[in-house]
Amino acid sequence: MTKATRLLTALPPPQRGRLMELAREVSFPEDTRIFEAGGAADRFWIVRSGAVSLVQQVTPLRRVTVASLGAGDLLGWSWLFPPYRWDFGAEAFSPVRAYEFEAQPVLRLCEEEPALGLSLVRIVAEILAHRLEMTRGRLMEQYGSHRHGAL
Template identity: 60%
Template sequence: MTTGKRLLKALPPEHRDRLMELAQDVAFPQDTRIFEEQGTADRFWVIRTGAVTLDLSLPGRRRATVETLGTGDLLGWSWMFPPYEWGFGAEALSLVRAYEFDGARTRALCEENPALGFALMRAVAEVLAHRLQTARGKLLDLYAPHTSGSL
């Protein structure tokens, strides 16, 4: 299981090589907002260096950091699923260098090559499951009643 790390290594070499044909090198300076919740999700990134925080807006509170991503991690999965809107926000915690992929071109590649599409979908689904579990834990920490003693 990828648990969010090493997305590209989770793909068989022939699929990884084909996907990398779509990659663009990008950089985000520290403190740059990369995307906002509910914004249009039309791309994704694989972090090469640096760190990115995923956050969630909570009514009446500051943004809550859900997870910190680093080298090899997938940033963004909402480009795969309609309505193609970000479920979290993201900010560069440090200078970030990443491979950027266009969502529409990647979806077209997956339709053209179903084996690649399945491999990518499976890898992203593992990341998604991990992220949802992490977000759930953070929300429980924030909102669950704190008890003293053992139950």
């Protein structure tokens, strides 16, 4: 399995610099719900330190962690695609420091600089493909262990 792509290190330095001009530093205490599934996706984060859990509500009383993110990881991609709603929820598993980006200024920058926009979309697509591969692997492991236990 390939190593996850890091958005900031994958962008060429001049593009990274222009994107970082739009960043602001934020922090989330442990156990903070950063966003909820179905909410308006109007920003994204690059985790600087700490851990974030992506969660899915499977019943009214049960939330399942579908992925864990750490330093360098992209948190949030739904801001890039209509209908601009979060597909999962996110919670700070530990104290988290991150760079926060509002979607609208980033989207305007992408329109003004199409090369940066194309780079950003390609990198986000690579990140999503990696996460899909990881999720597929977890499902295969889970299915295999349940199937093996049934024999």
